[in-house]
Amino acid sequence: MKPSRYEEAGVSIDAQDQAIEQIRGHVGATNTPRVLSDLGSFGGLFDIRFPEMDQPVMVASADGVGTKLKIAFDAEVHDTVGQCLVNHCIDDILVQGARPLFFMDYVATGKLKPHVVADVVKGMSIACKASDCAILGGEMAEMPGFYKAGEYDVAGFIVGVVDRKKLLGEDRVRAGQKLIGLAATGLHTNGYSLARKIIFEEQGLKLADELPGTGRSVQDNLLAIHRSYYKPLADLLDKDHIQAMAHITGGGFLDNVPRILPKDLSAHIAVDSYSVPPLFQYLVDKGGVDRDEAYRVFNMGIGMILVVEAERAASVTEHCAAQNLDPVALGEIKAGDGTVVLT
Template identity: 50%
Template sequence: MPKSAYEQAGVSIDRGNQAVERIKSMVKKMGVQEIGKFGGFFPLKGNLRHPILVSSADGVGTKLKLAFLMGVHDTVGRDLVNHCVNDILVYGAKPLFFLDYLASGRVEPKVVGEVVSGVLDGCLENETVLLGGETAEMPGFYRDGEYDIAGFIVGIVGKANVVDGKAIRRGDLLVGLPSSGLHTNGYSLARHIVFEKLHLKVSSKVSELELSVGEELLRVHRSYLKPVKPLLEQGLLKGMAHITGGGLLENVPRILPEAVSVAIEKTWPVPPLFQFLVQAGSVSEAERYRVFNMGIGMVLVIDPKKLSRVEAALEKAGEEHFLIGQVTENRGRERVRIG
């Protein structure tokens, strides 16, 4: 078949449609039909009083480079969905629907299919639906075999159930939930340390780590929906912070009222991956808690009187957890002291 003028310019509508068909057939299995049209429909049901939509947009950052290096494309979609779910969960919102944006220089239906299957896995894991998305072919923007993805989530919470940190007081406790790895932050530095400084490959094994460095770095950003949902339903949480870019140092202050600061104690076991990275990269104390999550992916702020109920609910959900600090009076600029 002769190439059309458009194909000569590097864009194939047929290849794009092929990818869309692949996605459609996957999405159909989820019971959502509207993909491939202009927009997706989501009927609002239930009788929530004063419903508030909570929405967030995010990407996976340079973790994608790991996926490219390893040729593994079906996990970054889960990273993306889980990251977005956590970002609205911190306000008490449960996900309604998700949309993705996937851009590459040349649409490879196989790779697109793998990426979107990861997105769908993430949606299923979080009991949400993929309502739509855009697959963009942009010649000259991305290197061969590379792509970027962005995700967009909409959730809902009743006004009375919003968790916004306003009730946080001196004496409240900080409970940390474990991360599954780097999640989606700190990859530029991690790659610099592992590949440029240490000259390792993704398949390299080091004594400190269970899996290959590539596999360790690509571990999926986990969702906290399942363990946190029962806590929300019992009204046990005053505030939550998802530990993403900026680490504990920048994410915890986002939810603190003016009157308070927090004192974090290093009570939790820092996972081997972080120990390895900060040592090999000589990453300073101050920087490591800003760039990496250091093993804590979600921080819950609770009334000390509710600690036993919180612990019981987390244990019931099979969720490990650490008492990592408490709320203090405001100490000025240093809102988070890690001692």
């Protein structure tokens, strides 16, 4: 048989077909009754009738997992980043009160390896099923010469829905409301470029080494799955017990909390109100990272911050503790200038 000219150029349609077959089961496992199309359609079909809502508002977001992928490449573990990607996207729309409906992905690589793509999508499937979110479709792109051997990039796109009267945000934030921090499971998906520089370049650690003070390997610390806060907080959202939320991603406390603040209010956060996890203590100490930069680069052990009415703080904290979110009283909203004040 005459060799395929396309394969000679570095692109294998057969490999793509193999990958599609390997992910078919993972994608199908996330189907909900609203999904009206099958894998392989040009576009995903989704039923958007919401008779239980007075005025449904669609909420959409897109994101990636940054240089956390470098850890996945070196460790040859690919399903965890798939879960991180989905959960990051879910948390991004959750802060506006939205529940996830469907997710779509984009995977690009220099040389398509079906089993690697299958592992990534397997992780996406695990996270989507856990949040009743369908994988509605996606794209695989083989781009020879564009990516290094063994590397790929992945991005996620999510759509959710919220009744307009339950939208969360700055218009519901008032002076006197309390801030409750919820524990992160690790770095989540941000700060990896600095973390990798400190751990590997400056301290000379390897993936299999124990990260001092943590009792876990470097690999386990850095591949810890980004937590989804959707299911644990769903009841509180239904009861309208949360006024606003900040997902602590790139930009940390200092850049993300202001996104939910009116211009005449500030968030006063007591950094000594909780114990910073050993992973972050190590990065700050060994990297010589000053306090303000640390709270702008890393999540410092807090993945989500809730804004609640003072009279609700105790019950919300109790609920979050029962959901194993390790809530802490971080501070409160005061008159100010739309910034975060670390105390």
